[in-house]
Every structure is written in structure tokens, then in C-alpha cells.
Amino acid sequence: MANDGQLRSLLTPVLLGPVQLRNRVFVPGHTTNFGHRNEPTARLAAYHAERARGGVGLIITEAIRVHPTSAGRSISLGSFSDQVIPAYRAVTDAVHEHGARIFAQLMHAGRQANGDATRTAAWSSSPVPWAAGAHVPHAMGRQDIAVVVQAFAAAARRMHRAGFDGLEVHAGHGHLLQQFLSPHTNQRTDGYGGSLDNRLRLTREVLGAVRSATDLPIGLRVSADEFLPGGLDPDAVVEIVARLRADFPLSYVHVSHSAYHGSYSLATQMADMSFGHAPFRHHAARFKREFPDLPVLAVCRLDSLPEAAELIAAGEADLVGLARPHIADPHLVVKAVEGRQHEVRSCLACNQGCIGRLETSLPISCVVNPEVGAEREWRTAWDELDRSPGRRRVLVVGGGPAGLAAAVAARRAGHHVDLAEAGAALGGQLAIAAQVPGRERLDLLTRDLATQVHAAGVEVRLGWRPGVGEVLDGGYHDVVVATGSRPARRSLPGGPPVLDLWQAVTRLVAPPEAAQLAGTFVVIDDEGTWAAASVAEGIARRGGKVHLVSPTAGIAARITTYSRLALLKRLADLRVVAHPLRTVHPADATTVLLTGPLADADATIADVTAVIDAGAAVAVDDLFRDLDARIEGPTVHLVGDANAPRTALEAVYEGHLAGAFLGRHDTAAAELVSHAH
Ligand SMILES: Cc1cc2nc3c(=O)[nH]c(=O)nc-3n(C[C@H](O)[C@H](O)[C@H](O)COP(=O)(O)O)c2cc1C
Ligand code: SF4
Structure with missing residues (x-):
């Protein structure tokens, strides 16, 4: 863990090409599915504004698809005509208002572009699908290549007009440019395949066209390793960057990893909790050694600012990127600056609410941050709640994620809150799940919520399983029942235990x-x-x-x-x-x-x-049933697994909603927030 000096140097201003950043922390591009007709929305602008408000130096947008053959769904971002410029301008204005800089990531997905919605064929270097069962892509002809090169240039011009501070050309993550760079995917025998110079040709043409289109600083995102037999490895990618640099003045190299391939390789991109902390930091370190004069951006499971600061202190990178940690807590930087590190909501690296929902074409969410994607609405709601705080006596029964989230939100809304937990410790089922090796990060959710519960002044009683009588005697206005679920155990008569x-x-x-x-x-x-x-x-x-x-x-x-x-x-x-x-x-x-x-x-x-x-699992809802059977008594709210057995994502979300709007379900704010998700 970094010392104070290391954290301070992380938080000092730095130059990225000609662009001054207020610190060395950036939000790496992450697709949100907050778009509409392939354009940014007010929701996306509010999402980024919240992260800018949270103190980060640089935000890199999610992949902006440069051509309709890469459009995927209409909820992704694109740049297919000049009409998009005002919508992007709203995003850059929202970010600049809070002192952060913003770069646009330009990308063509190539073979994994999902053409189901658009009925377009995916384009690639060669007709090699990315996974078993995926569509075979169209092997691009010369005209297609020219179209894509011009599309990158047109997108660059539009992003310049939209007020971006710079551009990031995506040559990594197994997208189109990497599909040409990699011998694993590029089977061409023309001038775009075979030798490294030939495989580099498309990326060179794209960088050349983007350079001619705008004088914005240009960074390059690469995958340092494809983790595929016969694919690109760090030696090859160092050589690629060296050759590109010789021709184009890159402002930085953003060192990621992975190919978009239906194997382990893809799972490295968003390394989950099983990978451990910073599993690929050696890639950025290698690039920093090879290119000491080129700013190197490091990424992937850097987890927290104190941990990320170590990479800067060790000279392994110039900037550190935290994507999922910023989904989980948009205010990482400001909390570090103000010495409120203990208030950070840690990312679990669970991949459930963010990339898991993205994969099913849902807007991203987050297990630990139920306000993701509804930043505007929650801000309005909390403003209103702060102006007229509630004064209800609330009992939360159950100290798992749903109960803890409800207790924190209810306190914030101004109520008096008691929390009853039958066990000897908080955490509920999560405490059990976190005992499985490789799943320990689940415990961070309990730790963070418990910290908030105690800081907020919730009265916690462990080892207390209140019955109906005690609940009624307590004189509570509201009871939040968050008693969780119990695991199934079917019998196998005559069979093994x-x-x-x-x-x-x-x-x-x-x-x-x-x-x-x-x-x-x-x-x-x-x-x-x-x-x-x-x-x-x-x-x-x-x-x-x-x-x-x-x-x-x-x-x-x-x-x-x-x-x-x-x-x-x-x-x-x-x-x-x-x-x-x-x-x-x-x-x-x-x-x-x-x-x-x-x-x-x-x-x-x-x-x-x-x-x-x-x-x-089976819902444990006895207390709810007993209270529900009474005509009089407190208002009862059933949340989490006790409502219906699901996951921590729904538990935290339901608890947060219930706690925030106790006694206020008729307010406009509650409506607004519910509909925003
Ligand atoms: C929901 C989600 C969407 C992503 N979309 C993009 C993207 O559009 N472009 C990109 O270059 N990387 C994308 N990534 C990868 C991130 O930029 C980053 O490399 C990865 O999440 C690892 O960093 P982290 O551990 O800080 O989250 C995405 C990641 C997530 C979680
Ligand atoms: S859903 Fe999980 S992995 Fe994704 S940002 Fe939230 S805590 Fe992190």
C-alpha cells in the first residue's frame, strides 16, 4: 500500500502531450449502454459529470464506433454523421465544468460487432469468427478498408468539434485494428497481411488520417498480450508501438491486454476477483522501460488509489486507470484528497452489474453502487430529502447487504435506525460466500457498508432476532425486513449424503x-x-x-x-x-x-x-408474513432475498431504494429514480 508521499505524487498535475491534467488518475473507456440511437444521452453526460466532480484527472470515453458496420446496438456510441456533435458537446461540457479532461476513444469492433440489430455483416481482416457459434465476418476488401480509414478521420473531426481534449485510437482488445495486427486473426496474402509492416498498414493509415483530420493529441490503446498461441505477445507489441511512434507523434500508449476471442484471453480484459490485484502491471512496466519518454497508461485491477499509487512510485506508469472502481465510486479521488479513503465504496471485481449487464444489452449498473446510471435523479432526490429530512423510527431486520444498504440510506434520509442481526457478525450470506478462496473480495461489500452503518450512527444489535411482539413494542414507523434466504437441500433417499x-x-x-x-x-x-x-x-x-x-x-x-x-x-x-x-x-x-x-x-x-x-434458495420471510397478517402496525418493507432469492446486486438496490424513500413512496423524486434505472 502506498505511503502518503506516493499518494500525493499520484494527485499532482501532469502533462499528457500538450494537455494538463490535474492528477495522474484516469477513467479508462467503458461502454455503458447509456446511448440512444448511437448518440450520447443526458444520462451519459450526468454519469461522466459525476466522475469529473469526483476529482479524476482524465476521462476516456467508451468506444465510439466510427462506422455503422461496428454499430452493434443503438445503445452503444457511434459517430456516423455530423448530427452527433451536439450530443457529444453536452458530454464534454459536463466534464469540463468539473475540471477534468476528456478524450474520445475511436474504435471499430471488427469481427465481434454484433450485426443482429443492424443486419450488417461484421468486418474483419479475415473470415475468422471470434468464438464458436459467432457469425463469420466479411474479409474486408480495399474499398472497405478505405471506408474505415475515412470513418476514423471523420470521427476525429467531429470529436474535435465536440470539444474533446484528445483522442484515443483503439488498437487493442481484439478490435478491428488488432485483427489486422495479429497473425492469429490476419490470414491475408495482400498488402495488409503477412509481414509485420503489412499487418501494420491499416493502423498506419488510420493514424495518418486521424492526424491529418485534427491536431488533437492522439493516444494509442494496445493489447500487450493476446494470450493466444501464435498471437501477439509483448515483444511483438513493443515492436509495433516502436514502429508507429517513428511515424506518428503519439501522446501516450495505453497498455491493456487480451484479444476478443472466445477463450481465457477475453476474460483477462476485465480480470475478475479470481485474478488478484494488478495481474498485468508488468505489461505497463515493460512499455515504460522500452519507451521512457512516452507517457504510459496502466490499467486493470489497480483496485484503489493507494494501491495504484505504487505503480507511479515504482516508475512503472505515468497514469493509472481505474474503470470499475470508478463505476463503484465516482468520488475516488476527492475522497483520497480529503483523507476520506475509508468512505470509498470498493469495487468487488465481480463483473456482475457492469460488464455482466452490458453483455445482455442492459445499461450498466453496479453491485455496490445502486445509483449508477441515475446520477441526475439521485442527486435531485437527495437534495429534496436533505431539505426535508424524515423523522421516522425505523427497524431494519437483517444485517446482510440489503439490510445494511437500507440502514445507510434511511439514516442519510434523516431517520432514526435500529438494525437487528441474528448472527454474531454483519454480512449475511455474503460472509459465507466470501470464505471461498478466490471470492474473498465479496467481503469488501460488507466491510464498506458496515463502516457506513457505524459512521452514520445506526444502532446495531448483533445476536438479536426480533419477533413480532418486540417489533410492535418498539414503536417503529417502518420495518425493513431483510432476513435473506436459506440454501436449498433436497433429499436423495437412499443416496449419498x-x-x-x-x-x-x-x-x-x-x-x-x-x-x-x-x-x-x-x-x-x-x-x-x-x-x-x-x-x-x-x-x-x-x-x-x-x-x-x-x-x-x-x-x-x-x-x-x-x-x-x-x-x-x-x-x-x-x-x-x-x-x-x-x-x-x-x-x-x-x-x-x-x-x-x-x-x-x-x-x-x-x-x-x-x-x-x-x-x-428459499426466502426467509416469516417475520414479513407475520407482520403482514396484522391490520395495524408499522409499514413493512420486504427487500433482498427475503423478497425473492436473487443476488447482492438486487439486494443492495432494493435496500437502498427502500431506505431512501421510507414514507415517501408518493414523491416525485422516488418515481424519478425508479424509472431512471
Ligand atoms: C462495463 C465495461 C465496459 C468496457 N468497455 C470498454 C470500452 O468501451 N473500451 C475499452 O477500451 N475498454 C473497455 N472496457 C475495459 C476497461 O477499459 C478496462 O480495461 C478494464 O475494465 C480493466 O480495468 P479496471 O480493472 O480498472 O476495471 C470495459 C470494461 C468494463 C467493465
Ligand atoms: S458490478 Fe462489481 S465489478 Fe462491476 S463495478 Fe460494480 S463492484 Fe465492480
């Missing part, structure tokens, strides 16, 4: 002193969530032989691709056997039968030590 998820974690996976596991374990994964996958991984790490059985067609189906591809590699390395489209039946005390709807699906697993039931 069955453990529920919590038992599996506490007995098999978590105990640090536990010996290596011997035996065979069958994990039933009905839902395709982390619950089953992480327990399967945890048991396998301990030496158990694991069979992961799911009635669905896929394994870990509800985990975002951007995490699943790394998970599948780990499960494969641990020799976990997957059985999709199968149901488990007991045979005898140590044997289960698998059946499925397809031919020859039946199988037997022998010598089974235990079956772990990771099936659907």
Missing part, C-alpha cells in the same frame, strides 16, 4: 486448517451461478474429485462470459468434470445416476462422498 451450499463452504472449502479432501463430490448446479461454480472449484482445489451437474445446456450459464471463460479454464485445469443437461438421482449410498433428455445421456457416478445441492 447431501450438503447444502453453506455446509459445503464451511465444512469443505473454507476451513484454512482443513486437510486435503479425498473422495468424489457431485455439485448440483440448477442455476448456473457463482454459488455452485465457486464451491466446485474450491473442493477441487482441496483435492476432491468434482462432478458439476446442471439441468441447463451450459455450465455456469448465468456467469458473464467475461468471467466464465477464465472460470472454465480453471475448472478444466482442476479436472472438474461437467455434465450439462443432466439430472441427479440416488442409486445407493455412494452412487448417483445421471439422466438427461438427449440420447445416451445416462451415466453413473460411483464412490460419491457427498452431493452438494446448489439449487434455488
Whole structure:
């Protein structure tokens, strides 16, 4: 962790080309799905304004698609005509108003551009799809190439007119330019394929056209490693940057990694919590050594400003990028400047609310920050709540994420809040899930919410499970029931012993002193969530032989691709056997039968030590039912898993909403906020 001096130097002004930044922290480009007809919206402007207000030096926009063949969905950003300029101007104005600088990221996605909505073919260097089941792209002809080069130039001109301070040309993340640069994807035999100079030709033409179109500073985003056999590696990418620099005065190189390829490579881009802290910092360090005079931007799981400051202090980078941490907490910098580091809402690196929702064409959200995407509306709502604070007596029952979020919001809205937690510690199920190796960052949500709960002056009573009588005697106006859910445990009569998820974690996976596991374990994964996958991984790490059985067609189906591809590699390395489209039946005390709807699906697993039931959880809503049955008494609000078993994302969101608007569900602000999501 950085010392005060290191943090101070992170927060001192710096020059990026000709552009002065107020500090060395930037928000890397991240697609939000807040666009409309491929243009920025007021929602996007408010989103970036909040991060600018939070003190960051530089914001790099999400990928702005330069041509309709890269449009994807209409909720992504594009630059297809001059009509877009005013909408981008609104974004740059909103950011500049708060003292930050903003660069536009120019991109063509190439083969992974989703043409389903636009009915356009994806374009690429060669007809090689990015994943099994993906469309085969069109191998671009010379005219297509000229069109794309001109599209980059036109976009650069528009962004200049829209008030951007600079441009970032995207030659990384496996997008179109990388598809030409990489021998893994480029199979051409014309002047754009084969030798490195030929593979560089398109990027050179793009940089040349952008340079001629505007005198804005231009940075280049690259993937230092594709993690693919025969793909680009750091040596090759250093050479690429060296050759490009010789011809074009780059203002910086932004060193990321990955290819857009249906394998582990893609999962490195948004490295999740399983990767650990700053797993690719060595790439930026390498570029800094190779190009000491070129500003180097580092990124990926830098996690917090004190941790990121270490890279600057070590001379490994000039600027540090925190994308997801800024989704989680837009005010990272200002909190560090004001010595309020303990107030930071930490990103969990869970990939659930941000990239997970993006993948399903939903606007991004965040597990730990329920206000993402509704910054304007929440600001208005809190202004109103601050002007006329509530004065209700509130009891929150349950100290998991929903209850904690409700308690914090209710206190902020001016209420007196008591919180009852039946257990000996706060955290609820999250505290159990965080015991699984590789999932420890989940604990940060509890830690941060607990810090806020205590700082806000919530009266916390551990070991208290209030009954109806106590609730009624307490004279509360509102009761927020956040009592969570309990895991399923079906019986397999005559079959092997069955453990529920919590038992599996506490007995098999978590105990640090536990010996290596011997035996065979069958994990039933009905839902395709982390619950089953992480327990399967945890048991396998301990030496158990694991069979992961799911009635669905896929394994870990509800985990975002951007995490699943790394998970599948780990499960494969641990020799976990997957059985999709199968149901488990007991045979005898140590044997289960698998059946499925397809031919020859039946199988037997022998010598089974235990079956772990990771099936659907059951809401614990007794208190709600009892209170609900009474005609008189406090207003009852049911939130989180007690409402319906889901995930921490919904739990925090529901708790936050309930706590903020207690007794105010008729207000315009509450309506506005609900509709904004
Ligand atoms: C929701 C989401 C969308 C992203 N979209 C883009 C994008 O449009 N352009 C881009 O270059 N990188 C994109 N990225 C990658 C980020 O810029 C960054 O490299 C990655 O999130 C790792 O950094 P972090 O650990 O600070 O989040 C995206 C990341 C996320 C989480
Ligand atoms: S959803 Fe998870 S990974 Fe994404 S920003 Fe929020 S906490 Fe971080």
C-alpha cells in the first residue's frame, strides 16, 4: 500500500502531450449502454459529470464506433454523421465544468460487432469468427478498408468539434485494428497481411488520417498480450508501438491486454476477483522501460488509489486507470484528497452489474453502487430529502447487504435506525460466500457498508432476532425486513449424503486448517451461478474429485462470459468434470445416476462422498408474513432475498431504494429514480 508521499505524487498535475491534467488518475473507456440511437444521452453526460466532480484527472470515453458496420446496438456510441456533435458537446461540457479532461476513444469492433440489430455483416481482416457459434465476418476488401480509414478521420473531426481534449485510437482488445495486427486473426496474402509492416498498414493509415483530420493529441490503446498461441505477445507489441511512434507523434500508449476471442484471453480484459490485484502491471512496466519518454497508461485491477499509487512510485506508469472502481465510486479521488479513503465504496471485481449487464444489452449498473446510471435523479432526490429530512423510527431486520444498504440510506434520509442481526457478525450470506478462496473480495461489500452503518450512527444489535411482539413494542414507523434466504437441500433417499451450499463452504472449502479432501463430490448446479461454480472449484482445489451437474445446456450459464471463460479454464485445469443437461438421482449410498433428455445421456457416478445441492434458495420471510397478517402496525418493507432469492446486486438496490424513500413512496423524486434505472 502506498505511503502518503506516493499518494500525493499520484494527485499532482501532469502533462499528457500538450494537455494538463490535474492528477495522474484516469477513467479508462467503458461502454455503458447509456446511448440512444448511437448518440450520447443526458444520462451519459450526468454519469461522466459525476466522475469529473469526483476529482479524476482524465476521462476516456467508451468506444465510439466510427462506422455503422461496428454499430452493434443503438445503445452503444457511434459517430456516423455530423448530427452527433451536439450530443457529444453536452458530454464534454459536463466534464469540463468539473475540471477534468476528456478524450474520445475511436474504435471499430471488427469481427465481434454484433450485426443482429443492424443486419450488417461484421468486418474483419479475415473470415475468422471470434468464438464458436459467432457469425463469420466479411474479409474486408480495399474499398472497405478505405471506408474505415475515412470513418476514423471523420470521427476525429467531429470529436474535435465536440470539444474533446484528445483522442484515443483503439488498437487493442481484439478490435478491428488488432485483427489486422495479429497473425492469429490476419490470414491475408495482400498488402495488409503477412509481414509485420503489412499487418501494420491499416493502423498506419488510420493514424495518418486521424492526424491529418485534427491536431488533437492522439493516444494509442494496445493489447500487450493476446494470450493466444501464435498471437501477439509483448515483444511483438513493443515492436509495433516502436514502429508507429517513428511515424506518428503519439501522446501516450495505453497498455491493456487480451484479444476478443472466445477463450481465457477475453476474460483477462476485465480480470475478475479470481485474478488478484494488478495481474498485468508488468505489461505497463515493460512499455515504460522500452519507451521512457512516452507517457504510459496502466490499467486493470489497480483496485484503489493507494494501491495504484505504487505503480507511479515504482516508475512503472505515468497514469493509472481505474474503470470499475470508478463505476463503484465516482468520488475516488476527492475522497483520497480529503483523507476520506475509508468512505470509498470498493469495487468487488465481480463483473456482475457492469460488464455482466452490458453483455445482455442492459445499461450498466453496479453491485455496490445502486445509483449508477441515475446520477441526475439521485442527486435531485437527495437534495429534496436533505431539505426535508424524515423523522421516522425505523427497524431494519437483517444485517446482510440489503439490510445494511437500507440502514445507510434511511439514516442519510434523516431517520432514526435500529438494525437487528441474528448472527454474531454483519454480512449475511455474503460472509459465507466470501470464505471461498478466490471470492474473498465479496467481503469488501460488507466491510464498506458496515463502516457506513457505524459512521452514520445506526444502532446495531448483533445476536438479536426480533419477533413480532418486540417489533410492535418498539414503536417503529417502518420495518425493513431483510432476513435473506436459506440454501436449498433436497433429499436423495437412499443416496449419498447431501450438503447444502453453506455446509459445503464451511465444512469443505473454507476451513484454512482443513486437510486435503479425498473422495468424489457431485455439485448440483440448477442455476448456473457463482454459488455452485465457486464451491466446485474450491473442493477441487482441496483435492476432491468434482462432478458439476446442471439441468441447463451450459455450465455456469448465468456467469458473464467475461468471467466464465477464465472460470472454465480453471475448472478444466482442476479436472472438474461437467455434465450439462443432466439430472441427479440416488442409486445407493455412494452412487448417483445421471439422466438427461438427449440420447445416451445416462451415466453413473460411483464412490460419491457427498452431493452438494446448489439449487434455488428459499426466502426467509416469516417475520414479513407475520407482520403482514396484522391490520395495524408499522409499514413493512420486504427487500433482498427475503423478497425473492436473487443476488447482492438486487439486494443492495432494493435496500437502498427502500431506505431512501421510507414514507415517501408518493414523491416525485422516488418515481424519478425508479424509472431512471
Ligand atoms: C462495463 C465495461 C465496459 C468496457 N468497455 C470498454 C470500452 O468501451 N473500451 C475499452 O477500451 N475498454 C473497455 N472496457 C475495459 C476497461 O477499459 C478496462 O480495461 C478494464 O475494465 C480493466 O480495468 P479496471 O480493472 O480498472 O476495471 C470495459 C470494461 C468494463 C467493465
Ligand atoms: S458490478 Fe462489481 S465489478 Fe462491476 S463495478 Fe460494480 S463492484 Fe465492480
